[in-house]
Amino acid sequence: MTVRRRQIEDAASALFGARGFAGTSVRDIARLVDLQGGSLYAHVTSKEDVLWSIVDGAARRFRAAAEPVARGPGSAAERLAAMVATHVDVVTRSRDRASVFLFQWRFLGPERLAAVAAARDAYEGLFREVIAAGAAAGEFDVDDPAVATAFVLSALNGLAHWYRPDGRLGTAEIAERFSALVLHGLGAARPAPARPGTDHRARSSR
Amino acid sequence: MTVRRRQIEDAASALFGARGFAGTSVRDIARLVDLQGGSLYAHVTSKEDVLWSIVDGAARRFRAAAEPVARGPGSAAERLAAMVATHVDVVTRSRDRASVFLFQWRFLGPERLAAVAAARDAYEGLFREVIAAGAAAGEFDVDDPAVATAFVLSALNGLAHWYRPDGRLGTAEIAERFSALVLHGLGAARPAPARPGTDHRARSSR
DNA sequence: CCTACCGATCGGTAGG
DNA sequence: CCTACCGATCGGTAGG
Numbered sequence: 001m002t003v004r005r006r007q008i009e010d011a012a013s014a015l016f017g018a019r020g021f022a023g024t025s026v027r028d029i030a031r032l033v034d035l036q037g038g039s040l041y042a043h044v045t046s047k048e049d050v051l052w053s054i055v056d057g058a059a060r061r062f063r064a065a066a067e068p069v070a071r072g073p074g075s076a077a078e079r080l081a082a083m084v085a086t087h088v089d090v091v092t093r094s095r096d097r098a099s100v101f102l103f104q105w106r107f108l109g110p111e112r113l114a115a116v117a118a119a120r121d122a123y124e125g126l127f128r129e130v131i132a133a134g135a136a137a138g139e140f141d142v143d144d145p146a147v148a149t150a151f152v153l154s155a156l157n158g159l160a161h162w163y164r165p166d167g168r169l170g171t172a173e174i175a176e177r178f179s180a181l182v183l184h185g186l187g188a189a190r191p192a193p194a195r196p197g198t199d200h201r202a203r204s205s206r
Numbered sequence: 207m208t209v210r211r212r213q214i215e216d217a218a219s220a221l222f223g224a225r226g227f228a229g230t231s232v233r234d235i236a237r238l239v240d241l242q243g244g245s246l247y248a249h250v251t252s253k254e255d256v257l258w259s260i261v262d263g264a265a266r267r268f269r270a271a272a273e274p275v276a277r278g279p280g281s282a283a284e285r286l287a288a289m290v291a292t293h294v295d296v297v298t299r300s301r302d303r304a305s306v307f308l309f310q311w312r313f314l315g316p317e318r319l320a321a322v323a324a325a326r327d328a329y330e331g332l333f334r335e336v337i338a339a340g341a342a343a344g345e346f347d348v349d350d351p352a353v354a355t356a357f358v359l360s361a362l363n364g365l366a367h368w369y370r371p372d373g374r375l376g377t378a379e380i381a382e383r384f385s386a387l388v389l390h391g392l393g394a395a396r397p398a399p400a401r402p403g404t405d406h407r408a409r410s411s412r
Numbered sequence: 413c414c415t416a417c418c419g420a421t422c423g424g425t426a427g428g
Numbered sequence: 429c430c431t432a433c434c435g436a437t438c439g440g441t442a443g444g
Contacts, residue, residue, distance in 0.1 A: 022229030026439060039413045147383045154364020155357045162356050177353045185391030232423060245429045
């Protein structure tokens with residue numbers, strides 16, 4: 001990936017995130033990186049190709065951050081708190097790309113759309129499994145893990161809409177508050193105490 | 207408002223909700239109501255005018271449903287649970303229009319955009335006030351009402367993305383589960399008991 | 413990476 | 429409400 005290509009994707013992420021994929025022209029993107037409209041095609045093969053690159057990259061980041069935590073050691077509450085923290089981390093560190101992944105993926109063509117849908121399902125599955133495990137273990141008080149998962153992920157994803165890099169709260173503060181809201185929401189009696197050497201919570205791990 | 211006009215707005219809501227405002231052409235809308243592209247303009251003055259009508263109507267519905275509850279009697283927990291229920295009710299009863307209001311309003315022109323932004327702020331304010339009141343009264347355990355409000359509203363709005371009219375859950379079931387997740391999330395000790403004659407909870411009021 | 417261009421489609425209008 | 433059209437813009441390409 002060349003520097004130019006990264007510039008183009010950054011510009012496209014900002015525009016797709018703000019105006020949507022369909023509301024952004026290739027000339028809008030070109031203008032942001034000081035190119036003529038047609039010159040963009042020296043670096044990309046199509047507008048959808050740029051969308052795919054952004055979406056796929058962000059999907060990998062979310063997954064790579066959450067998977068080891070979800071399948072790692074610790075109680076369900078510990079793991080879920082860490083997953084909330086990693087999700088918040090990915091969103092705040094790359095808001096535009098995360099926003100495109102979360103809200104513009106539907107503009108992909110059929111085959112890529114199916115791939116992203118599967119990836120999204122798998123990611124949601126990580127959360128649902130941890131929530132269901134916590135419920136089964138009596139750690140959470142949740143009667144409908146599927147709805148609880150959808151509720152929680154929607155709340156987390158909304159961050160991409162309202163997060164401002166220059167805002168009042170940083171990644172750590174948001175992760176803290178979100179974790180509390182999630183764990184309380186699921187009826188966790190209290191944050192599970194970390195056992196020495198197995199602390200995967202946000203503050204110590206990132 | 208004529209029957210035709212309503213048909214047009216319904217078609218536009220479905221398309222704007224699924225493909226976005228910029229991803230929908232006036233001819234797409236016309237096709238859904240069996241009109242030629244240009245004939246649409248016998249009923250509407252512009253594409254943006256259709257968007258505005260949908261957005262403004264939905265905004266009024268959300269507000270009209272939530273305002274009396276927010277400012278009505280009852281504990282903060284009671285009022286908030288009822289607000290969650292009314293929000294879920296508006297979303298499930300008119301998912302497409304709600305979806306357009308929630309996610310396509312940014313495509314409005316400058317002056318209408320400002321009006322909607324203000325309306326959205328006011329609506330969010332209703333939730334924030336109730337949450338802050340509950341926190342001040344010691345009814346909720348919330349240290350940051352602004353973040354808690356953003357978290358909750360994002361979770362509620364996400365319903366417009368995943369709700370399916372033919373799905374497993376109806377309005378009442380979703381409202382029940384959402385209310386529990388919200389109240390627990392805010393650290394409400396337990397659902398406040400309803401006093402006779404002041405019961406504004408979802409199941410009895412709708 | 414630019415200039416110049418392609419056909420297609422866009423939102424919207426005229427005239428009936 | 430249709431036919432026929434308007435200028436503008438769209439994503440993308442040819443040739444250098």
